[in-house]
Amino acid sequence: MDFLHRLLNLIAPIVTLHAIFFLTPLYCVFKVLCYINRFIFKEDVTGKVVLIVGASSGIGEHIAYEYARRGSYLVLAARREQSLRDVAETAKLLGAPEAIAIPTDVSQIDDCKRLIDETIKRFGR
Numbered sequence: 734m735d736f737l738h739r740l741l742n743l744i745a746p747i748v749t750l751h752a753i754f755f756l757t758p759l760y761c762v763f764k765v766l767c768y769i770n771r772f773i774f775k776e777d778v779t780g781k782v783v784l785i786v787g788a789s790s791g792i793g794e795h796i797a798y799e800y801a802r803r804g805s806y807l808v809l810a811a812r813r814e815q816s817l818r819d820v821a822e823t824a825k826l827l828g829a830p831e832a833i834a835i836p837t838d839v840s841q842i843d844d845c846k847r848l849i850d851e852t853i854k855r856f857g858r
């Protein structure tokens with residue numbers, strides 16, 4: 734058993750260092766290629782319906798603005814109605830063909846069903 738421990742203590746660090754030495758450059762090349770691919774082949778969301786929950790502030794608000802710049806139809810959902818309406822108006826100014834604000838509490842099942850039903854009723858999908 735002592736021999737096995739000594740052998741592993743000798744082999745494991747060498748194998749680990751070699752793995753790091755050879756795999757790190759491959760990983761870096763892979764990440765660079767993924768970045769280039771994402772930069773060249775951006776997803777075309779023009780004319781698609783995007784539903785954003787929590788769109789009245791923070792990350793949701795900025796996601797709404799980004800999709801608006803790309804020409805998506807927006808369905809914005811959050812609990813704060815006035816903030817939601819302000820975000821919808823700004824999104825229209827940024828290029829969204831249509832942005833609707835639906836006050837929704839996603840912790841309530843009925844509100845979620847109403848959100849989906851209104852989206853389908855308005856955009857047909």
